[in-house]
Amino acid sequence: MIKQPNVIFGNSEVLVSMGRKGELFGFFYPRRDHAQHVEESLACIHTGEKLLWTNSNEWNATQSYIEDTNIVSTKLYHASGIRISIIDMVHPEVPVLIRRFKLQAQNGVSGKFYYYSNFNVGETSKKNSGFCDSEARLIAQYWQDYYLGLYTLPEFTEWQVGKAMDTIWWTNSKYDMEDGKLQKNKEDIGNINNAAGWELEIKPGKAEEFIIFLGAAPTRPLLYKRLRELSKQSLDYLFEKTREFWIVWLSKKKVLKLPGLDAYGSLRQELFNSYNRALLNLYLLNDHKYGSFVAAPEFDSNFEKCGGYGFCWNRDSSELVLALKHSGYPEYCEKFFKWCIGAQMADGSWFQRYWLDGSTAPSWGNFEYSTQIDETGSTLYAMDVYYRILEGLKKVDFLEEVWISVLRGAEYLMKRSKSGLHESCMDLWETYYGTFTYTNAAVYAGLMGAAHLAEENKESGLAKRWRKRANLVKQATLERFWLKEGYFAKGIINDRLDKTLDASSIGTYIPFGMLSPKDPLERDMILFTIENIQKKLSSPVNDYYGIRRYENDQYINGNPWIVTTLWLSEALFALALELPYEGGLDPHAKTRKRFTEQGIKFLKWALAGTTSAGLLPEQVDKSTGKPAWAIPLGWSCSLLLDNILLLDKLCRKTNGEKPES
Amino acid sequence: MVQDLCMFSGWDEDTEIVWFKISYPREKGNLAAILNFLEEHGVDIKIGHIDNTETEAEGKYSIFSKIKKEMDLEKLAQEMKAFGPVKEIEYGISKYKMIYAVDFTMNVIGVRAIIARAKTLADVIKTFYDNAPHAEGLLIQSGLKGGIEAAKYFKSIMAIDLKNAPDMIAELYRAVGWGLLDIKCDCESMTGRVIVKDSFIADVWGEADQPVCAFMSGYLAGYFTEVAGRTIQVREVSCKAAGHEVCEHIISPAPDSAKLEHLMRGERA
Numbered sequence A: 001m002i003k004q005p006n007v008i009f010g011n012s013e014v015l016v017s018m019g020r021k022g023e024l025f026g027f028f029y030p031r032r033d034h035a036q037h038v039e040e041s042l043a044c045i046h047t048g049e050k051l052l053w054t055n056s057n058e059w060n061a062t063q064s065y066i067e068d069t070n071i072v073s074t075k076l077y078h079a080s081g082i083r084i085s086i087i088d089m090v091h092p093e094v095p096v097l098i099r100r101f102k103l104q105a106q107n108g109v110s111g112k113f114y115y116y117s118n119f120n121v122g123e124t125s126k127k128n129s130g131f132c133d134s135e136a137r138l139i140a141q142y143w144q145d146y147y148l149g150l151y152t153l154p155e156f157t158e159w160q161v162g163k164a165m166d167t168i169w170w171t172n173s174k175y176d177m178e179d180g181k182l183q184k185n186k187e188d189i190g191n192i193n194n195a196a197g198w199e200l201e202i203k204p205g206k207a208e209e210f211i212i213f214l215g216a217a218p219t220r221p222l223l224y225k226r227l228r229e230l231s232k233q234s235l236d237y238l239f240e241k242t243r244e245f246w247i248v249w250l251s252k253k254k255v256l257k258l259p260g261l262d263a264y265g266s267l268r269q270e271l272f273n274s275y276n277r278a279l280l281n282l283y284l285l286n287d288h289k290y291g292s293f294v295a296a297p298e299f300d301s302n303f304e305k306c307g308g309y310g311f312c313w314n315r316d317s318s319e320l321v322l323a324l325k326h327s328g329y330p331e332y333c334e335k336f337f338k339w340c341i342g343a344q345m346a347d348g349s350w351f352q353r354y355w356l357d358g359s360t361a362p363s364w365g366n367f368e369y370s371t372q373i374d375e376t377g378s379t380l381y382a383m384d385v386y387y388r389i390l391e392g393l394k395k396v397d398f399l400e401e402v403w404i405s406v407l408r409g410a411e412y413l414m415k416r417s418k419s420g421l422h423e424s425c426m427d428l429w430e431t432y433y434g435t436f437t438y439t440n441a442a443v444y445a446g447l448m449g450a451a452h453l454a455e456e457n458k459e460s461g462l463a464k465r466w467r468k469r470a471n472l473v474k475q476a477t478l479e480r481f482w483l484k485e486g487y488f489a490k491g492i493i494n495d496r497l498d499k500t501l502d503a504s505s506i507g508t509y510i511p512f513g514m515l516s517p518k519d520p521l522e523r524d525m526i527l528f529t530i531e532n533i534q535k536k537l538s539s540p541v542n543d544y545y546g547i548r549r550y551e552n553d554q555y556i557n558g559n560p561w562i563v564t565t566l567w568l569s570e571a572l573f574a575l576a577l578e579l580p581y582e583g584g585l586d587p588h589a590k591t592r593k594r595f596t597e598q599g600i601k602f603l604k605w606a607l608a609g610t611t612s613a614g615l616l617p618e619q620v621d622k623s624t625g626k627p628a629w630a631i632p633l634g635w636s637c638s639l640l641l642d643n644i645l646l647l648d649k650l651c652r653k654t655n656g657e658k659p660e661s
Numbered sequence B: 001m002v003q004d005l006c007m008f009s010g011w012d013e014d015t016e017i018v019w020f021k022i023s024y025p026r027e028k029g030n031l032a033a034i035l036n037f038l039e040e041h042g043v044d045i046k047i048g049h050i051d052n053t054e055t056e057a058e059g060k061y062s063i064f065s066k067i068k069k070e071m072d073l074e075k076l077a078q079e080m081k082a083f084g085p086v087k088e089i090e091y092g093i094s095k096y097k098m099i100y101a102v103d104f105t106m107n108v109i110g111v112r113a114i115i116a117r118a119k120t121l122a123d124v125i126k127t128f129y130d131n132a133p134h135a136e137g138l139l140i141q142s143g144l145k146g147g148i149e150a151a152k153y154f155k156s157i158m159a160i161d162l163k164n165a166p167d168m169i170a171e172l173y174r175a176v177g178w179g180l181l182d183i184k185c186d187c188e189s190m191t192g193r194v195i196v197k198d199s200f201i202a203d204v205w206g207e208a209d210q211p212v213c214a215f216m217s218g219y220l221a222g223y224f225t226e227v228a229g230r231t232i233q234v235r236e237v238s239c240k241a242a243g244h245e246v247c248e249h250i251i252s253p254a255p256d257s258a259k260l261e262h263l264m265r266g267e268r269a
Helices: A173-179 A220-232 A235-250 A267-285 A314-326 A331-343 A373-389 A392-415 A437-456 A460-481 A503-508 A520-537 A562-578 A589-608 A634-654 B030-040 B073-082 B118-131 B135-157 B165-176 B214-228 B260-264
Strands: A007-010 A015-018 A024-028 A038-046 A051-053 A059-065 A072-078 A082-090 A096-105 A109-119 A128-133 A138-143 A146-153 A158-163 A187-190 A192-202 A207-217 A433-436 A491-493 A496-498 A538-541 A544-547 A627-629 B015-025 B044-051 B058-068 B088-094 B106-108 B111-113 B180-186 B191-197 B232-238 B247-253
Touching: A007 A059, A007 A082, A007 A267, A015 A082, A038 A082, A038 A192, A082 A235, A096 A109, A096 A192, A096 A220, A096 A235, A109 A146, A109 A173, A109 A207, A128 A158, A128 A192, A138 A192, A138 A220, A146 A192, A146 A220, A158 A173, A158 A187, A173 A192, A187 A192, A192 A207, A207 A220, A235 A267, A267 A314, A267 A589, A267 A634, A314 A331, A314 A373, A314 A634, A331 A373, A331 A392, A373 A392, A373 A437, A392 A437, A392 A460, A433 A437, A437 A460, A437 A491, A437 A503, A503 A520, A503 A562, A520 A538, A520 A544, A520 A562, A544 A562, A544 A589, A562 A589, A562 A634, A589 A634, B015 B030, B015 B073, B030 B058, B073 B088, B118 B135, B135 B165, B135 B214, B165 B180, B165 B214, B214 B232, B214 B247
Parallel strands: none
Antiparallel strands: A007 A015, A015 A024, A024 A038, A038 A051, A038 A109, A059 A072, A072 A082, A082 A096, A096 A207, A109 A192, A128 A138, A128 A187, A138 A146, A146 A207, A158 A192, A433 A491, A491 A496, A538 A544, B015 B058, B015 B088, B044 B058, B106 B111, B180 B191, B191 B247, B232 B247
């Protein structure tokens, strides 16, 4: 069943996704895309009469992060007066999840405390093997060289390892918990689950504490060592160590000031918080070995309602690394572009999506007509943006490293855009085949970026050739797709011009810069596009409007998206920044203010659509205003960073500060 | 046992299917008088349902009837309302001639129930078998929950023990149309067998190599486990779908120390 997390946390090897009642949805180790070892893992109380599962509707929950960290605090309240306070964190250096449960009961409780898990080690329910080492007081489960283990403080006094889904149902640990007594079966194989149990005696006004260490390792001895060593350290020490790790990591960020937002109440603080959260999220979506990113932690691995999100798309990741670079983390660019070089296809293109190690992922883009040309354009464009920011020797080294890749990518774009418009392929939304405004803008940006890199590499012939084609693509897109109604057509689908308005047409300006606000005619085109997107694609919810992808969008109910909405606000902020500041009675002040205010409204709308812990989804439910799909989406995070950084620049400029170099 | 409940009544251009819900004081002779009235007015009753459980004073009689199209329904209803033994009357036309429960929704042992074709459920079960790993375990565990809940419900409304429990579950199975049970079980050792005639799963399944009523085994296991207060295993050893005359489920206590892999192959501890 598809479950969307409320929080994620982890370290460089582990990514955990969790529901708002502290139930684990995913435990990814050692990569963000593979393997997901946990089907269920949560606490439960046996009151002496019945089981109170902590994820049931009987509990009210609040959940938040400890400020500026990836440590989660969950508080559960039961009508009977039982209160559970959970702290969750992953040790910064070893792949061990540490869960502290503190239980209190207004009227006292006498029963059992259980910790139940259904592990699918190696991302399979088949051929797993599980055991309880009652001497080491450790429950472990393994498949090939993935070992998952559970160690507890205090030591559990009873346990069960049983068949999770079999005809011998009475060995099932979940069932076994029903009578408040576990059978203590020591080992089993197949599709198995486990439970650890303790006597629970809480007097009114007193508290009981249980700590669960859920660790991973490639071998059994290493698993034992890791869990034993960690359990020797005090929880306070582990907490402080983890907290310090995140605070130090976050301290490298570009500092925001955001002056002059007093009129917006708590907005300034909200932006600080969400900026930090987006950064912390991106750390968790990044593969620290390869440099690639998952679009979002996988939540639909069976592809029941979509094609899954636990893979790397060049389109998304190119934007992520640039946003991280602008936020003060350049190292992500370097690693990602290295990964790109290795992942590039033989024809010079980049594939629809990849596993994080660079191998091709399950795809519906295996042919020339079904690939996504914009991914190649986006990658080349991002390489050039990064190059422009670099200085000195780093510039030289980077160009040397990526040049062959740029050459191959640019020639691929040349091959696929001979007529001026790109050849038929799949659109960025993975819905239509054809020729699209967004993709053409990406081809333009990719070729322009490549041309700049060629110039820098003293390849003026290539630079000229690529720039000429880029201009032809721009000319063809404007001539063929710009409509007298004041917006770009979606593209050509089934050999016919499709006049559907698609929010991605703002890509002609943000991010690809095919249209320049410096040119009066093009500036008008940008403004008309923004106006029409607002007019035709707005979806009212959460006290303002989010932007849908395109007219008659059917994907997951046609909700408004964070990405499309933040494109619009980013365009508005960028336009405001383009306006020259003139002293005295600044003739642009009114327009700048209007753009800024409009942009802020969209930005606030995006913040209103996060989970209770501040995670940005892909979509916001058009009826309830709640986060709807793919949580957190890296692409949404990167656009939020871009928006906040632009707004910061705008606020500083308006406040009279000199722009940074 | 099969009745054509909740179905199309057949298509007849000249008639309409009309439902009446008639409330009447629960006094001797009233219901008979109403029946006579309907018969005299040419109301052909296809199915009727008397409900005397809601209040002590008032009965409710719901009927589906076939009536000639030319009949003035409003006039008939007015006459009926004016008729002494009738307190209230509601009526309506079933446009596509389906017969249904006039009181929507309905309950079975305490929770909302629906009527489904056995084939629909068998198709769901087949889909599990075709696609889900551990389908048999999954079905047993799904049934288990229902069986436990049924026993809990019975416990909440009447005295139930191992002696009357078999008859109770047999009555329930018959009432909901799942099958006719013949249960022989020793209360002490909790060993025995259940013969299921007309199992709703096996009946519509078609041919199968293996027994297909795992859901039913699970339901019975849950029921007896809850009543007995100890873990009871129920396994289907023969099945009508697999060519046997009837479906047979074996009841036994779940062994506490046995090689699991042996148990999975049906061996006793």
